[in-house]
Amino acid sequence: MRVAFVASEAFPFAKVGGLADVVGSLPQALRRLGLEVTIFLPWYWGIEGYYVGEAWFNFAGQREKVGLGHAEHQGVRYVLVGLGDFARDRPYGYPDDFRRFVRFAMATAELVREFEVVHAHDWQAALLPLLRNLGWFSGRTVYTIHNLAYQGVWDSHEFYAWTGLPGETYYGAGLEHYGSVNLMKAGIVNADAVTTVSPRYAWEITTPEGGEGLDGVLRAHQGKLRGILNGLDTSYWNPATDPYLKHPYDADNFAGKALNRKELLAELGLEDRPTLGVVSRFAHQKGIDLVAEAVDGLMDLGVNLAVLGSGDANLERTFSWLAAHLRGRLAYVQGHHEALAHRIYAGADGFLMPSRFEPCGLAQLIAMRYGTPPIVRAVGGLLDTVRHWETGFMFETPDAGGILHGVREFLKHPDREGVAKRAMRQDFSWDGPAQAYLGLYRELVG
Numbered sequence: 001m002r003v004a005f006v007a008s009e010a011f012p013f014a015k016v017g018g019l020a021d022v023v024g025s026l027p028q029a030l031r032r033l034g035l036e037v038t039i040f041l042p043w044y045w046g047i048e049g050y051y052v053g054e055a056w057f058n059f060a061g062q063r064e065k066v067g068l069g070h071a072e073h074q075g076v077r078y079v080l081v082g083l084g085d086f087a088r089d090r091p092y093g094y095p096d097d098f099r100r101f102v103r104f105a106m107a108t109a110e111l112v113r114e115f116e117v118v119h120a121h122d123w124q125a126a127l128l129p130l131l132r133n134l135g136w137f138s139g140r141t142v143y144t145i146h147n148l149a150y151q152g153v154w155d156s157h158e159f160y161a162w163t164g165l166p167g168e169t170y171y172g173a174g175l176e177h178y179g180s181v182n183l184m185k186a187g188i189v190n191a192d193a194v195t196t197v198s199p200r201y202a203w204e205i206t207t208p209e210g211g212e213g214l215d216g217v218l219r220a221h222q223g224k225l226r227g228i229l230n231g232l233d234t235s236y237w238n239p240a241t242d243p244y245l246k247h248p249y250d251a252d253n254f255a256g257k258a259l260n261r262k263e264l265l266a267e268l269g270l271e272d273r274p275t276l277g278v279v280s281r282f283a284h285q286k287g288i289d290l291v292a293e294a295v296d297g298l299m300d301l302g303v304n305l306a307v308l309g310s311g312d313a314n315l316e317r318t319f320s321w322l323a324a325h326l327r328g329r330l331a332y333v334q335g336h337h338e339a340l341a342h343r344i345y346a347g348a349d350g351f352l353m354p355s356r357f358e359p360c361g362l363a364q365l366i367a368m369r370y371g372t373p374p375i376v377r378a379v380g381g382l383l384d385t386v387r388h389w390e391t392g393f394m395f396e397t398p399d400a401g402g403i404l405h406g407v408r409e410f411l412k413h414p415d416r417e418g419v420a421k422r423a424m425r426q427d428f429s430w431d432g433p434a435q436a437y438l439g440l441y442r443e444l445v446g
């Protein structure tokens with residue numbers, strides 16, 4: 001069985017958040033089960049690949065050329081889809097993102113003909129199941145929702161001018177949503193199977209509170225919807241072998257954790273107090289604004305904050321200001337820093353993740369793997385992966401009071417090291433989830 005992944009991010013080639021971790025590591029686990037996956041990724045600026053040729057596709061009434069590259073990572077083959085408007089330094093954040101990814105999907109649809117399963121990830125690839133139903137290729141389709149909040153919504157006139165799709169698809173194939181085109185909706189309606197990244201989130205998105213306006217659509221398609229919990233690349237995220245750490249450790253040789261902690265506090269200029277790490281995209285979802293609101297209370301509780309993240313410019317400014325005014329207690333590093341992220345996961349005493357919603361969440365899994373108990377809001381995949389008082393701490397309300405409650409629980413636990421070690425000894429690997437995906441592909445292909 002040949003499986004194609006189509007996605008906008010894959011670690012190590014292009015990463016903004018957790019989507020990249022999943023697309024970059026699930027194929028390795030499937031490979032261990034004997035399944036070959038090829039990943040179709042936009043050829044972003046800076047990705048090194050071999051130019052292998054070109055293909056043609058239709059866009060905006062013209063024949064267009066797409067350059068094709070090959071790359072490989074840990075035995076997994078990548079096809080780099082080379083379109084001019086992807087040669088930029090970031091994957092997204094441009095006014096023409098919708099158009100760019102529609103082009104990417106249309107070009108990729110021409111390239112996946114020999115695959116039995118085409119597995120599309122998030123809105124950037126959500127057009128593929130519809131294109132399959134229109135006969136562009138014949139594989140069975142799986143659509144995975146990593147984040148329902150980003151749906152790919154755009155003006156229908158422009159969409160039809162670019163794609164040239166038959167007009168009846170607007171209502172007939174699930175593209176129309178409140179007067180616009182919605183690619184997420186089309187992915188859900190047209191795919192043979194829809195998955196999301198935790199069982200709890202699979203349920204939450206069928207409710208008006210968690211459905212982001214698509215709960216009705218998801219309820220109508222509930223029979224083909226399932227939640228498969230994400231795994232981690234446990235050889236990459238491994239405190240015993242992590243090249244970014246000076247002091248390796250594991251649950252049985254825990255002494256290195258304290259040494260990494262000392263280094264981290266020195267690096268960030270923090271006082272010797274319980275230190276909570278935050279490594280996050282600065283997006284509304286993540287509740288980083290709530291951390292800012294809780295700062296006075298957190299300082300009163302006697303904890304430090306070590307914050308790494310970027311995104312929302314107001315939040316970046318807020319944390320820069322806080323770091324300048326709370327020297328020794330709150331450190332903030334703006335940007336995306338792989339090495340520092342590892343040092344925070346390893347060196348912090350606890351990990352704060354006050355998400356408003358969370359499809360699965362990998363940061364809390366990484367924190368647990370590094371023996372850093374997560375303090376999380378009881379929602380989505382956080383509920384499925386953290387056990388209160390056993391492997392981490394949970395709070396209910398998405399506000400400053402909730403965060404302070406969670407941190408108080410963390411501080412009063414009599415055996416935080418026990419919590420840390422229990423957290424570390426869990427199995428976060430892809431082994432189980434990869435079996436679930438393989439089972440799904442087999443059901444579809446028959």
Ligand SMILES: Nc1ncnc2c1ncn2[C@@H]1O[C@H](COP(=O)(O)OP(=O)(O)O[C@H]2O[C@H](CO)[C@@H](O)[C@H](O)[C@H]2O)[C@@H](O)[C@H]1O
Nearest residue numbers: 017018019146280281309335336337341359360361362363
């Ligand atoms: N400034 C920074 N520097 C370095 N690394 C940084 C960073 N900011 C974030 N990261 C890294 O990005 C990843 C974040 O992954 P998450 O799954 O926790 O959230 P995200 O919302 O991005 O993913 C979405 O997709 C994933 C995958 O399905 C779901 O788990 C999740 O719930 C959903 O919201 C982690 O590897 C983290 O270390």
